[in-house]
Amino acid sequence: DTAVSQTPKYLVTQMGNDKSIKCEQNLGHDTMYWYKQDSKKFLKIMFSYNNKELIINETVPNRFSPKSPDKAHLNLHINSLELGDSAVYFCASSQWRTNTDTQYFGPGTRLTVL
Amino acid sequence: DQQVKQNSPSLSVQEGRISILNCDYTNSMFDYFLWYKKYPAEGPTFLISISSIKDKNEDGRFTVFLNKSAKHLSLHIVPSQPGDSAVYFCAASANAGNMLTFGGGTRLMVKP
Numbered sequence: 607d608t609a610v611s612q613t614p615k616y617l618v619t620q621m622g623n624d625k626s627i628k629c630e631q632n633l634g635h636d637t638m639y640w641y642k643q644d645s646k647k648f649l650k651i652m653f654s655y656n657n658k659e660l661i662i663n664e665t666v667p668n669r670f671s672p673k674s675p676d677k678a679h680l681n682l683h684i685n686s687l688e689l690g691d692s693a694v695y696f697c698a699s700s701q702w703r704t705n706t707d708t709q710y711f712g713p714g715t716r717l718t719v720l
Numbered sequence: 721d722q723q724v725k726q727n728s729p730s731l732s733v734q735e736g737r738i739s740i741l742n743c744d745y746t747n748s749m750f751d752y753f754l755w756y757k758k759y760p761a762e763g764p765t766f767l768i769s770i771s772s773i774k775d776k777n778e779d780g781r782f783t784v785f786l787n788k789s790a791k792h793l794s795l796h797i798v799p800s801q802p803g804d805s806a807v808y809f810c811a812a813s814a815n816a817g818n819m820l821t822f823g824g825g826t827r828l829m830v831k832p
Contacts, residue, residue, distance in 0.1 A: 610763070649764070649809065649822040662819055696763050708754065709820060711763030 629697030743810030
């Protein structure tokens with residue numbers, strides 16, 4: 607059983623297109639995240655949702671819009687894709703405000719914008 | 721401005737020996753630290769963590785040491801095994817907001 611899953615695993619698209627990445631967790635967590643790993647391999651937080659509400663939004667362009675239909679899902683929609691959006695995007699989940707901030711990650715989605 | 725730094729991009733160790741991965745941080749508000757292990761084409765996997773109220777946490781072959789005064793933590797793997805070859809990320813949080821700040825990673829290669 608995959609704890610945190612993402613689809614698709616690979617996404618190749620043209621500049622200017624709109625695309626979505628889906629994330630689902632079956633851990634019963636109430637908080638989900640999106641991270642971006644750039645070409646320099648740094649993992650940076652983009653968004654965090656707790657109980658479907660946005661709690662962290664780290665200077666991400668408006669073209670990126672997360673959507674959380676329920677606690678188990680956090681999808682990422684990207685409008686007007688740019689070359690610089692090429693990266694690996696990781697979804698993660700955790701239980702909010704426990705003493706441990708352990709986040710569990712999905713396998714990643716490699717986005718390539720041509 | 722990197723608040724969490726892993727200054728060694730790579731480390732090579734012989735099987736059976738100790739691997740020591742280092743991490744430095746600058747934000748004194750960080751009170752919880754984690755190590756993640758990442759294989760190619762997979763997501764980071766949680767390895768071990770430590771709260772700022774402790775200076776050591778051990779789990780099997782993995783031990784994390786925290787030196788708050790130096791704002792430094794390290795991960796010790798003893799004995800190292802070829803399957804430990806991966807990229808190791810150090811991460812920290814200030815507990816308010818559950819936001820993790822990651823270091824740039826260290827690639828560990830354990831040679832048989």
